[in-house]
Amino acid sequence: MATKITPGESYGFFTDTSVCIGCKACEVACKEWNQLPEKEDELGFLGQSLDNTGELNGSNWRHVQFIDNVPDETMSAGNGSAFLLMSDVCKHCKHASCMDVCPTGAILRTEFDTVFIQEDVCNGCRNCIAACPYDVIDVNEEKNVAQKCTLCYDRLQGGMEPACAKACPTDSIQFGQLDELRDRAKKREATLHAQGLKEANLYGHDDKVYGGLNAFFLLMDKPEAYKLPNAANAVLPQRNNLGGYLGIFATAVLGLFGAVIARRQRNMGGGEEAAGASEGERP
């Protein structure tokens, strides 16, 4: 059933990694709709399993991770292990690190509660890249500004769901109103637990990670396995502001103290000044 999209409501993605088949239809749909350029080295063969996209960056706003969890040795029947697959994307964090550190105001929250980079405002300082804990943002080589998933802002404005969710053949990527998606995710997690898949866990559905993620996940392993920081490590860059500035203040006081001591010592040892002064002078 198509989601009715209303400005002022919160929208996002629920990505159920347990049904991702790694077809990369989401990547293709994203690239086509957003007219994202090919990176110069993009047609290269990475040699990393079935993944030749490699990472999220300025021209790949969706990336299907192929996490090789398969043991090298032969396993007995029923004890094998499959690849972990996850279609990764910007998480549209409630407390977004990138927004926190953007000095130009280029990154803003839209009327659909998503995080959006204005390409005509961004000046390419790349502070957001250093801040994003998920390695989502990168410089788009064609536009020369920071870019990432917009959650298909233009499609939302037109009442259409994002291209990736529309293209996903297994409904691994589900788009919708956030509260509705969360309810759906909890039911799915309960179903998997009931089937004995105790490792299934939700990531970012509640406020433990950056106040909640608008693009949250059902994972089949620990978050770290998918390069997602766990709740204890999901910290904002601004945590270091106070300590950093206090460190400067303390150092400045000690520096001033040092200058005062140097002046006193110099004045006490004035007799040696001339010798010290003449040494090393240019003729």
Next chain:
Amino acid sequence: MTSLGAAQHFAGAPDWTWYILVYFFAAGLAGGSYFLATFLRYWGTPADEPLARLGFYVPLPATALGAVMLTLDLNQPLRFWHMVVNTTPGQFGLNFNTTTPMSVGVWALLVGSVFALVVFVGALARDGRIRHPLADRLTAFLEGSAGRAFNVVGTLLYVFIAAYTGVLLAVSNQPVWSDTWALGGLFLASGLSGSVALLLLLARFRRDAAPSRSFLEIGGRLFAALELLLLVVVLLTLIDDGTLDTALDLPWIPLWLLALAGMLPALRDLAVGGLRPTAGGAVAAVRAPAWAVPALVLVGVLALRAAFIFSGQA
């Protein structure tokens, strides 16, 4: 700093490289020089005035160099002014984002450059290189209590400029950078050490600055000790977060060694001579040319910043 024993980092590198390194270096020297010049002019002896003027010559060109480097580093250099003016449709106004040191630092640079220009012109006027009624009035202003207050404000701004670059790195999710709160203090101490070295070098071209050499040498020892102390604090915080190995990885070892080599002469003088003024100090000890040790200190200041900038993005 997360204090978890092993912080998880998945952030991508912002590719801040040579332009940023040069800016950090210039900012450290600008801040340290402004601080030393103000101290010597208002709390030194009259004989310190020539060196104070040398110090006041540094911030303006260093700031200009830094601003050019910062602009060149942008992917859209012509949009440098977006740092201070919000161009978001419907939200036209000034940008000032206190949660990011980049925004605070840009404003400090902008306002600080006015102070740097005033003290630069003031130093030229006092040295008799500018003869104009306005220059005389500026000199009179800087000599009075209002001038003292002006320079104290300028010093505070420039101390911030020397140091905030460390906080800028820390306010991120990069390994090494974000695992310590002490980088700002370390960059300030290093900027002070570097400024002492720079002024010692510049003083060689100005005979009347000779009476201040002892002050610089003793100050340099104390600033080097402070720098070493803060470096230890930074490394301890990295151990706490499990990223010391990243910082001390093989490619960066030469940079760390250079950074330490830059501190060693002053630390040696402190260990051998304490706080007594000595003729020559480490220079005499190693029979090196008089410019060699200050030059080594400056290389060390550069290497310290390079070690942090590059290791955090490896």
